Amino acid sequence: MPAFLTSIWTSPTGIELLAGTDGKGVYRSADSGATFAPRNTGMMGTAVRDVIFGNAGRLVVGAGFGDKIWYSDNVGATWTQATVPTSNSIDDLDRTSAPGTLFAACYATGVLKSTDNAQTWVRTDSTVINKFVRAIAVAPG
Numbered sequence: 001m002p003a004f005l006t007s008i009w010t011s012p013t014g015i016e017l018l019a020g021t022d023g024k025g026v027y028r029s030a031d032s033g034a035t036f037a038p039r040n041t042g043m044m045g046t047a048v049r050d051v052i053f054g055n056a057g058r059l060v061v062g063a064g065f066g067d068k069i070w071y072s073d074n075v076g077a078t079w080t081q082a083t084v085p086t087s088n089s090i091d092d093l094d095r096t097s098a099p100g101t102l103f104a105a106c107y108a109t110g111v112l113k114s115t116d117n118a119q120t121w122v123r124t125d126s127t128v129i130n131k132f133v134r135a136i137a138v139a140p141g
Helices: none
Strands: 005-010 017-021 026-029 048-053 059-063 069-072 090-095 102-106 110-114
Touching (some): 005 048, 059 090
Parallel strands (some): 048 090
Antiparallel strands (some): 059 069
8 A cells, every 4th residue: 555544444344445644545355455446436546534334335535625525425436525613624524323423533633424325514513612622432322
């Protein structure tokens, strides 16, 4: 892999892996990590901070400054950039058990929320004093 690894997701079977990189987007392995191939159509050069599966199999990527949030419905073959109210770094992502609801930790912005499975995002609370959120964990319910 030609870049620094920043995030990895492993399927329940351990056969499929998705790796986020710093500056080279997402790579996929279908052979338990023996080989990786780029899955970056539409987003090459993106500094991935986190990669997760949203609801209904949608792959969601939180990226560095200016790169925002991306989603893919075909395991990274093609990507669409989400509507995000900031250009600050998306440092971490998590989802809830509620259909389509995800949260993002956003550096210098606070916490973002999506209720449409990562297509659009809004700030959750404008009164938070420290908006430099680096990690997020959401209770399943």
